[in-house]
Amino acid sequence: MRKNIPVEFIYQVFSLIVVIILVHGFYVSVVRPNADAELKAEAISMREDPDYVAKRSVYVIVRDFEQEACFILFFWALTIMSYKGWSSFKERALLQSDLVPVAEGMRILPEDTREYARQIQALPEKVREYLLPRALLTALQRFDSTRNVQDVSQAAYEECDAEADRLDSELSMIRYIAWAIPSIGFIGTVRGIGAALAQAHKAVEGDIAGVTQSLGVAFNSTFIALLLSIVLMFVVHQLQLLQERLVLESKTYCDRRLIRHLKAR
Numbered sequence: 001m002r003k004n005i006p007v008e009f010i011y012q013v014f015s016l017i018v019v020i021i022l023v024h025g026f027y028v029s030v031v032r033p034n035a036d037a038e039l040k041a042e043a044i045s046m047r048e049d050p051d052y053v054a055k056r057s058v059y060v061i062v063r064d065f066e067q068e069a070c071f072i073l074f075f076w077a078l079t080i081m082s083y084k085g086w087s088s089f090k091e092r093a094l095l096q097s098d099l100v101p102v103a104e105g106m107r108i109l110p111e112d113t114r115e116y117a118r119q120i121q122a123l124p125e126k127v128r129e130y131l132l133p134r135a136l137l138t139a140l141q142r143f144d145s146t147r148n149v150q151d152v153s154q155a156a157y158e159e160c161d162a163e164a165d166r167l168d169s170e171l172s173m174i175r176y177i178a179w180a181i182p183s184i185g186f187i188g189t190v191r192g193i194g195a196a197l198a199q200a201h202k203a204v205e206g207d208i209a210g211v212t213q214s215l216g217v218a219f220n221s222t223f224i225a226l227l228l229s230i231v232l233m234f235v236v237h238q239l240q241l242l243q244e245r246l247v248l249e250s251k252t253y254c255d256r257r258l259i260r261h262l263k264a265r
Contacts, residue, residue, distance in 0.1 A: 008083065011083055012076075012079075012080055012173075015076060015079040015080070016072075016076050019072055019075045019076045019079065020072055022075075023068060023071050023072050023075065024068065024072075027063075027068050030059075031059050031062060031063055032059075032063055034057075034059040035057070035059040035060045035062075035063035036063075038057045038059060038060055039060060042055075060216070060220070061220045061223065061224065062220070062224055063220075064188060064217050064220065064221055065188075066184050066185060066187060066188030066191070066217075066221040066224075066225070067188070067220065067221055067224045067225075069184050070181045070184050070185060070221075070224055070225050070228050071224075071228070073177045073180055073181050073184070074177075074181060074228045074231075074232055076177065077174050077177040077178070077232055077235075077236075078232075078235065080173065080174060081174060081235055081236065081239050084167075084170070084171075084239060084243075085239055085242060088239075088242050088243055088246050089242075090130075091130045091131055091132065091246055092242075092245075092246055092249070094127070094130060094132045094133070095132065095249055095250070095253055098257070099119070099120060099123075099132065099133060099136055099257070100116055100119075100120075100136060100257050100258050100261075101119075102257065102258070102261045106261060107261055107262070107263040108143075108258070108261045108262050108263065109263060110143055110144055110147045113140040113141070113143050113144040114140075114144065116140055117137055117140045117141065117144075120133050120136055120137050120140070121137070131159075131160065131163045131246065131247070131250050132250050132253060132254075134159055134163075135156045135159040135160055135163075135250055135251075135254055136156070136254060136258060138155050138156060138159045139152045139153075139155055139156040139159075139254060139258055139259065140258075142155040142156075143262055149259065149262045149263075152259060152262060153254075153255075153259050156251070156254040156258075156259065157251060157254075160247050160250050160251050160254075161247075163247060163250075164243070164244070164247045167243045167247075168240075168243075171236065171239070171240065174232075174236055174239075175236070177232070178229055178232050178233055178236060181225050181228050181229045181232065182222075182225045182226055182229045183225075184221075184225055185221045185222045185223075185224065185225020185226060185229075186221075186222065186225070187221075188217060188218065188220075188221025188222065188225070189218040189219070189221055189222045190218075191217065191218070191221075192215060192216070192217035192218025192219070192221065193215070193218050
């Protein structure tokens with residue numbers, strides 16, 4: 001399992017770099033030029049027509065640096081979760097395999113455990129690191145040493161519970177990103193309100209363009225951050241549900257395909 005940690009870390013770093021390049025490139029080439037053009041067109045329309053009502057453009061709403069940072073974190077979190085979800089789907093595919101070929105009515109004695117263990121050990125190294133093969137191998141080795149079915153069940157369940165704790169701890173980065181996105185939105189709110197207060201004297205003189213634009217920064221950053229946070233938390237809970245089902249179904253697999261066939265004589 002330790003060999004997979006650097007691979008996932010490299011994937012996370014590489015995906016962050018790619019997301020930064022893509023999002024920033026899209027902002028520089030598409031979002032900010034269109035937003036600036038629309039703001040200039042609205043300024044001209046407002047000078048020509050006092051009753052003109054400005055439209056809420058998507059480009060203007062997402063144009064600021066806080067929104068860009070939120071999108072970078074959002075898409076980075078999605079890439080991390082897609083990797084974890086893909087890994088969980090691969091592990092769940094093993095649940096359809098007959099890793100311990102035992103016919104109905106047959107019993108596994110302590111002397112037979114080594115033969116079944118060798119079949120699991122013959123799997124490719126990457127597959128052996130999945131939860132189900134590890135739980136089955138742990139159960140067989142425990143049965144060989146203790147000849148106690150209750151100890152076998154406990155050992156298999158402990159292996160699954162340890163995997164559940166590991167999967168939950170690996171979601172800490174995703175939870176941090178889900179917390180950081182609204183925080184960045186609030187930073188934009190503070191920055192926008194501060195900029196609006198700095199131009200209060202212009203509003204007193206009748207020029208409210210700068211104040212309204214700064215307040216737009218404040219509200220738009222919070223709006224985008226909260227919206228992305230809602231979507232991200234939904235995906236996080238779906239990933240967590242997938243991982244919890246993997247652990248529960250692995251326990252059920254151990255019970256039905258192995259533990260109930262054990263007999264200590």
